[in-house]
Amino acid sequence: MAAASMSVAEAMWEELVVRAVSKLDKNDYMRYFPKICLTKPTPNEDPLADLDTFDGPGPWDRTLLEVEVENPMDAAAGRRKMLLFSGNDYLNLSSHPAVRKAASKAALVYGMGPRASSMISGHTEYHRLLEDTLADLTKKEACVITPTGFAANTAFLSALGSVASLTAAARRPAKHEKIAIFSDALNHASIIDGLRMVERHQEADVFVYKHNDMKHLDELLSNCPADRKVVYTDSLFSMEGDFAPMLELVELRKKHGFLFVIDDAHTTLVCGKNGGGIAEVYGIEDQIDICIGTLSKATGCIGGFIAYSKKWNCCDGGQKGALVPTGRVEQGPRVLRLN
Structure with a gap:
């Protein structure tokens, strides 16, 4: 009887998948890996x-x-x-001989895999070396690495939401205790997913401003009664090819006093004299509160990072990302030291 029920269930799911795939194909949504x-x-x-x-x-x-x-x-x-x-x-660093040697040496000496979560025993001195190197690069006090750049955005937004919950008088933040997050309309999907998460947990109110429209953002900020405001933007929008108006955003930060968060995935190691990203280009590192980045693009490795001031250390929500193989961790600092 159980076998018959399983057979019926398997047939049902197979038929559902076939129908779903057929609809994707019909609507030209099917994509194949070359x-x-x-x-x-x-x-x-x-x-x-x-x-x-x-x-x-x-x-x-x-x-x-x-x-x-x-x-x-x-x-x-x-x-x-x-x-x-x-x-x-972008710089083809993944194939640079010095980077290859660092990664292969680390794999041979220490093996592969994280061995455990960072909360237990997976956060080694090499993870810390990479984090310290990235903190220096972005002119921040501290840094935490994550498995991907996508995870960096969702992890930070989770931590940001936890600030509202942990400081609320009740189990859930009241309206005046929520964080107001202002997000560019063309921000990366990882930011959008993270925003949906904190909205679903009733920890934040999200306001989307027109792409790079500082007048619209100023209006939204001025009309928002919340004390806890955050502006979150890509520094370089990969699908559009344009930069966020950083200097105008800094002026709005001075006016409204919001927490300024940038996703610097596409400018790390590409922009700035030392590869410090868009903030280094304009000399505004001290005006950026949180810098989100990736190791999967110009760095030629895999992973992501969150660079911040030390006061955020206690609010990372257990999201530390030592889930990066040791070889990749050793590869990261080697890339960042190339000049």
Whole structure:
């Protein structure tokens, strides 16, 4: 009887999945991963050469730019040779010999995997070294790493919401105790997901201002009676290719006294003399309260980070992200020390 019930349930779910996939395909929502075949280095291209600095293009760059692509829908058609311009590894640091050596050495010496959560025994001195290096880069007092940049935004917003809950007189924040978060209309999906989470937990009220429209933001801030205001924006909007008006945002911060949070994913290591991002470009590091970033783009690794003042250490909500393999952790500081 149980086997028969299971068979009916399996058939039901299979039919539901087939219907759902069919609708996605009909609406042209289906996406397939292209199979990228990387070029192997030639005998003259030593992937572990002794090169301690990054100084323009090197022979190792070719292995990640000259690729062959196989169509997942038509494997019989063979592979096409292509130049890859769609990646986020802006400086191609993931293939730099010094970075490869650091990652491979760490994996050989310490193994792979986090071994445990950071709350138990997964946060090693190498995680701390990476966090300290990122804090120095962004001119902040402290930093915490996360598994991805996406996780960095959702983790910080979770911590931000917990501030409202922990300081509320009752179990849930009253209207006047909630945090008012003002978010650019074109912010990244990770920010939007995090905002939905704190809204669902009734910890914050969210206001969306028109993309880069400082007049609209000023109006929303002026009309909001909340004392606890936060402005959250991407520094560089990857889908639009434009920057947030940082200097105007700083002036609004002085006027309204909000907590200023930026997602600096696309400018870390790309903008600024030392790669410190958009804040370094304008010399406004002291005006940015929280800097969210990623290690999965120009850094050429994987992971994310939250850089902040030390007073936020007690409010990270247990979200510390030592869920990054040791090899990647060792790779991060090596990348940041290249010049």
